Amino acid sequence: MKKDLARYGISFTAMLLLWWLASITVDFVLSGPQSSILPNPVKAFSTLINHWGAIWPNFVRSAARLVISLIAAIFVGATAGLIIGFEEKISRFASPILYLIYPVPKIVFLPVILILFGLGDISRIIFIFLVAVFQVAISARDAAKNISPQWIKAVRSSGGNKLQIYRHVVIPATLPSVLSSARISIGMGIAALYLAELSYTNVGLGYYINNSWKVFAYSDVFAGILAFATLGLGLYVVVEALERGLCKWNYLDK
Amino acid sequence: MIEISGLSVEYESDSTSEKVISGLNLSLNKGDSLGIIGPNGCGKTTLLHTIAGLHENYSGLLRVDTTEEKIALILQDIGLLPWKTIWKNATLGLDLGLQGNRDGVEDLLYELDLYSYRNSFPSQLSGGQKRKLGLARALAVDPEILLMDEPFVSLDEFTRESLQEKVLKLWQDRNLTMTLVTHDIEEVAFLGRNIAVLSQAPASVKTCIENKNMGTSGFRRSEEFYRVVKRTRKELP
Ligand SMILES: Nc1ncnc2c1ncn2[C@@H]1O[C@H](COP(=O)(O)OP(=O)(O)O)[C@@H](O)[C@H]1O
Ligand SMILES: [Mg+2]
Numbered sequence: 125m126k127k128d129l130a131r132y133g134i135s136f137t138a139m140l141l142l143w144w145l146a147s148i149t150v151d152f153v154l155s156g157p158q159s160s161i162l163p164n165p166v167k168a169f170s171t172l173i174n175h176w177g178a179i180w181p182n183f184v185r186s187a188a189r190l191v192i193s194l195i196a197a198i199f200v201g202a203t204a205g206l207i208i209g210f211e212e213k214i215s216r217f218a219s220p221i222l223y224l225i226y227p228v229p230k231i232v233f234l235p236v237i238l239i240l241f242g243l244g245d246i247s248r249i250i251f252i253f254l255v256a257v258f259q260v261a262i263s264a265r266d267a268a269k270n271i272s273p274q275w276i277k278a279v280r281s282s283g284g285n286k287l288q289i290y291r292h293v294v295i296p297a298t299l300p301s302v303l304s305s306a307r308i309s310i311g312m313g314i315a316a317l318y319l320a321e322l323s324y325t326n327v328g329l330g331y332y333i334n335n336s337w338k339v340f341a342y343s344d345v346f347a348g349i350l351a352f353a354t355l356g357l358g359l360y361v362v363v364e365a366l367e368r369g370l371c372k373w374n375y376l377d378k
Numbered sequence: 379m380i381e382i383s384g385l386s387v388e389y390e391s392d393s394t395s396e397k398v399i400s401g402l403n404l405s406l407n408k409g410d411s412l413g414i415i416g417p418n419g420c421g422k423t424t425l426l427h428t429i430a431g432l433h434e435n436y437s438g439l440l441r442v443d444t445t446e447e448k449i450a451l452i453l454q455d456i457g458l459l460p461w462k463t464i465w466k467n468a469t470l471g472l473d474l475g476l477q478g479n480r481d482g483v484e485d486l487l488y489e490l491d492l493y494s495y496r497n498s499f500p501s502q503l504s505g506g507q508k509r510k511l512g513l514a515r516a517l518a519v520d521p522e523i524l525l526m527d528e529p530f531v532s533l534d535e536f537t538r539e540s541l542q543e544k545v546l547k548l549w550q551d552r553n554l555t556m557t558l559v560t561h562d563i564e565e566v567a568f569l570g571r572n573i574a575v576l577s578q579a580p581a582s583v584k585t586c587i588e589n590k591n592m593g594t595s596g597f598r599r600s601e602e603f604y605r606v607v608k609r610t611r612k613e614l615p
Contacts, residue, residue: 184424252590272457273456274453274455274456274457277427277432277453277457278453278456278457278458278459278470279470279474280432281430281432281450281451281453282470282471282476282515282519283446283447283471283473283474283475283476284474288474292459292470292473293459294460294472296459296461296462297461371461372499373460373461373499373501376499376501376502
C-alpha cells in the first residue's frame with residue numbers, strides 16, 4: 125500500500141513537471157492573449173480551488189449523469205452478456221447482433237435519442253449508457269463462455285438448479301471481467317459525458333469547460349479538466365475497492 | 379443398492395453418435411464397495427455420471443435404491459469453486475439445499491486436517507488437500523452412496539496411500555456404499571471389495587473379481603493383496 129502511494133506520487137510529480145514544461149513552451153512560442161492557452165499546473169489548481177463554489181454544482185450534476193448511466197450500463201451489460209455467453213441457444217442469435225452494434229460509434233444515434241427522449245438529462249444518460257453497455261456485455265459474454273464445465277457439474281451434482289448455477293458459478297466466475305470492463309467504461313463514459321454536455325444544458329463540467337473556452341478563461345478550462353480527472357479517479361478508486369472486496373480469491377498473496 | 383443391467387450410453391453430437399457404454403451389468407449391495415478399473419477413455423467417467431443422474435440419455439436398467447440427494451459424486455478434477463473459501467466449498471451441497479449438518483462438516487474438516495484452512499481459497503491448497511476437500515464436500519451432505527472418479531490421481535505415493543486409508547476408514551465408519559473408478563490397479567485392490575474390470579470402449583464389464591479380505595488391517599502388505607493385484611492385472615484388456 126505504501127509502495128503504491130509512493131509510485132502514484134512519483135507519476136503525479138512527473139506529470140506535473142511535463143505539464144509545466146509544456147506550459148512554458150507554449151507561453152514562449154505563442155504571443156498575445158493566446159500565450160496563456162495552456163496555464164501551468166499551479167494556476168489550474170489554484171483556479172480549481174478558488175472557483176470551487178462555481179465548479180461544484182457542475183461537478184455534482186456531471187457525476188450524477190455519469191454514475192447513473194454507468195451503473196445502468198454495467199448492470200444491463202453484465203446481465204445480458206452473461207446470459208448470452210452462457211445460454212448456447214440465445215448466444216447463436218444474440219452474439220452476431222452484439223458484434224454488429226459494438227463497433228458502431230454511438231454518437232450516430234444521438235439525433236435519434238434526442239428526438240425520442242427530448243433535450244434533457246434522460247437523453248444524456250441513454251447516450252452514455254449506449255457508449256458503455258456493449259463493451260461490458262462483450263466482456264461478460266466472453267467470460268461466461270469460458271466457464272469450466274466442471275464447476276457447473278459440481279453444482280449440478282449437488283442438486284443445484286439453473287438459478288443456483290447462475291448464483292454460485294456464472295456470476296462469481298464473470299465478476300472479475302465485469303469489474304475490469306467497468307473500469308474501462310469509466311473512461312469511455314467521461315468522453316461521452318463531455319460530448320453530451322456540450323449543448324442544450326447550462327450545467328455540468330462539459331458545459332463549464334466549453335463555456336470557459338468561449339470566454340477565453342483558460343485557467344477555468346483546466347480547472348474543469350482537473351475536476352473531470354478527479355471524478356474519474358474517484359470512480360476508479362470505487363471500482364478498485366469493489367474488486368478487492370468482491371474478488372478476494374484474485375488477490376491472494378501466495 | 380445399485381443395480382445396472384444392459385446399460386448403454388451414447389454421446390450424440392450434431393451428426394454422429396458415439397457409443398461409450400454398451401450392455402454393462404453391475405450390482406452392488408448396501409454398505410459394500412466396488413472398484414471399477416479400465417483403460418483411459420473407456421467410459422468410466424460416463425458410467426459414474428450416469429449413476430449420479432447427470433446423464434439422462436441411457437438405455438437399459440439403472441436402479442439406485444436411494445434418492446438422488448443421497449448420492450455424492452467426487453468429480454475427476456474435483457471441481458472446486460475458486461471464488462469460495464474452503465468452508466464454503468465444503469458446505470456447497472448444504473447451501474444448495476441438501477440435508478446435512480454443519481457441525482458434521484466441521485468435524486470432517488478437522489479429521490482431514492483442513493479446518494485451519496477454512497477461510498483460505500482452493501488455490502492456496504496443495505493437490506492432496508484439494509482432493510481431501512473434494513472428499514469433505516461429498517461427505518458433507520451425509521450421502522448413502524459415494525461415487526469417486528479417480529480421486530487420488532496425480533498425487534505422490536505417500537499422500538495417495540494416506541488418503542486411501544482415510545477413505546477406507548470413512549467408508550467403514552459411515553456405512554457408506556462406495557464406488558470408485560480408477561486406472562490404478564493397487565487402488566482398486568485396496569479399496570474395492572468387488573473389482574470390476576472394464577473392456578476397452580464401448581465399456582462393458584469384462585470380469586468381476588471378489589476381494590473378500592479388503593479392509594482388514596495390514597491388508598496392503600499381505601500376500602492376499604498382491605494376489606488380487608496380480609489377478610486384476612491379468613484381466614486388463
Ligand atoms: N460430453 C461428451 N461428448 C462426447 N463424447 C464424450 C463426452 N464425454 C466423453 N466422451 C467420450 O466418451 C469416451 C469415454 O469418456 P470417459 O467416460 O470420460 O472415459 P474415462 O473416464 O474412462 O477416461 C471418450 O472416448 C470420450 O471422448
Ligand atoms: Mg474419466
